[in-house]
Each structure stands twice: as C-alpha cells, then as structure tokens.
Amino acid sequence: MSILHVEDLNVYYGSIHAVKGISFDVEEGEIVTLIGANGAGKSTTLNTVAGLLKPREGKVEFEGESLLGIPPHKIVSRGMALCPEGRRVFLQMSVRDNLEMGAFTRTNSAEVADSLEMVFERFPRLKEREGQSAGTLSGGEQQMLAMGRALMSKPRLLMLDEPSMGLAPILVQEIFNIIKALHDAGTTVLLVEQNARMALSIADRAYVLETGKVSMSGNAADLANDERVKQAYLGG
Ligand code: ATP
Numbered sequence: 764m765s766i767l768h769v770e771d772l773n774v775y776y777g778s779i780h781a782v783k784g785i786s787f788d789v790e791e792g793e794i795v796t797l798i799g800a801n802g803a804g805k806s807t808t809l810n811t812v813a814g815l816l817k818p819r820e821g822k823v824e825f826e827g828e829s830l831l832g833i834p835p836h837k838i839v840s841r842g843m844a845l846c847p848e849g850r851r852v853f854l855q856m857s858v859r860d861n862l863e864m865g866a867f868t869r870t871n872s873a874e875v876a877d878s879l880e881m882v883f884e885r886f887p888r889l890k891e892r893e894g895q896s897a898g899t900l901s902g903g904e905q906q907m908l909a910m911g912r913a914l915m916s917k918p919r920l921l922m923l924d925e926p927s928m929g930l931a932p933i934l935v936q937e938i939f940n941i942i943k944a945l946h947d948a949g950t951t952v953l954l955v956e957q958n959a960r961m962a963l964s965i966a967d968r969a970y971v972l973e974t975g976k977v978s979m980s981g982n983a984a985d986l987a988n989d990e991r992v993k994q995a996y997l998g999g
C-alpha cells in the first residue's frame with residue numbers, strides 16, 4: 764500500500780481547469796518529486812492533497828484512507844504536513860512561537876518539547892535566533908523555519924513546495940542536504956520543485972507535470988538522463 768495515492772485528480776479555479784486528471788503514488792520511505800514549469804499545476808496538486816483546495820474529481824488516499832472532505836488541520840493530525848510555497852511564516856512572531864504553532868494538533872507537551880529540541884538540533888541557526896521575530900530572518904533561515912514548523916507535527920509524510928525558491932545556490936544545497944537528512948531519519952518526502960536538477964538528484968522517483976497533466980514519470984536518475992527532460996528542464 765502506498766503512503767499516498769492520488770488518482771485522476773481534477774481541480775478547478777472557477778472555470779480554469781488547473782489539474783487535469785493527475786495520478787501518482789508515494790511509497791513509504793521514498794522521496795518523490797513533482798517537477799514542471801511555472802503553472803504546470805504542482806502547487807495546486809500539493810494544496811489539494813493537503814486539503815486546502817477541493818478537487819472536483821479524483822481520489823486522495825493517505826495510508827489507505829480517503830482524505831476528501833477532511834479539513835486541513837485534521838489531515839495534519841493524521842500525519843501529513845505541508846511546508847508551503849513562499850514559506851508563510853508568521854513574521855511578527857518569534858522563531859520559537861512559529862515552531863510551537865506547528866505543533867497545534869498535539870496535546871502532549873513533553874513530546875512537543877522533544878520535537879522542539881529535535882528541530883533545534885537539526886537547525887542550530889533557529890536555536891540561536893529562537894527569540895527573534897521571524898521577519899528578521901534571512902530567506903534561507905525563513906525556509907528552515909517553515910520546514911521546522913512542518914516537522915513540529917511529527918509528520919510521516921512531509922510535503923515541500925519549492926523549498927529552494929529565491930535562495931542563493933549555497934543555501935539551496937544546504938536545504939537539499941537537510942531534506943536528505945530528514946529522509947534518512949525516516950520521513951517520506953513529496954517535493955515540488957522548479958529546480959529540476961536538484962530535485963532529481965535527491966529523489967527516488969519523479970513525475971513531470973505539463974499543463975495540468977503527468978507527461979512523464981519514472982526513476983529520477985533515468986529521467987535526469989532523458990533527452991526530453993534535459994532539453995526542457997535541465998538547460999539542455
Ligand atoms: P508555480 O511554480 O508557479 O507555483 P505550479 O506548477 O505550482 O507553478 P499552479 O500554481 O498549481 O502551478 O498553477 C496551475 C494553474 O492554475 C496555472 O494556470 C495558474 O495560473 C492557475 N492558478 C493557480 N492559482 C490560481 C488561482 N488562485 N486562481 C486562478 N488560477 C490559478
């Protein structure tokens with residue numbers, strides 16, 4: 764059984780048909796990436812899986828159970844967290860308070876404290892800045908904060924939407940190293956990226972999205988060597 768099964772997903776914004784029958788699976792322990800150009804439907808797909816958008820048709824199943832009609836916060840309690848495009852951290856709040864917001868579905872305060880320790884170990888820079896407001900952090904640090912916040916719900920599936928967006932190359936490398944480390948520590952990852960080269964380099968499998976449909980899929984290493992993928996997404 765896949766940890767996440769998406770079948771024939773169709774999502775509209777009014778009359779705009781943004782996702783046109785997308786199907787994909789994520790197996791436990793994998794890193795799966797959705798790559799594709801601007802507007803291909805990657806964010807719409809993630810936001811629908813997370814319960815933020817309602818599909819007109821299709822199936823979304825997490826650990827064998829349908830998520831359709833389940834509100835986003837309940838989806839988080841079931842073990843799936845989204846780190847959204849643009850980070851969306853609470854700029855006026857402290858780093859620590861942002862992280863604690865990520866644990867809003869959890870009731871055991873000792874366990875939440877353990878998770879906070881784990882996030883601070885993983886992101887020492889957040890520990891150094893725990894009392895600072897998030898708005899004073901750099902872009903890379905805000906990305907780390909958004910990822911740390913998502914981890915505070917202890918997800919079994921972590922969904923990341925464009926974690927490398929707007930970051931300098933050295934920080935992109937750092938963020939990808941962290942994604943790898945989280946995966947090595949047992950988290951299954953669904954990654955949306957425009958940086959196809961980096962995404963394919965850490966993923967097990969990939970799906971290429973074009974104008975709301977899956978145009979290609981397979982082993983990430985094979986796709987990275989595919990001529991069409993090279994031409995369209997890896998700069999030739
Ligand atoms: P990006 O990397 O730019 O986020 P994407 O692959 O994630 O691209 P989506 O953001 O999912 O693509 O957009 C898919 C399609 O839906 C695009 O045609 C886009 O213009 C449209 N779209 C996205 N959000 C909205 C919205 N709120 N209202 C109307 N149309 C939208």
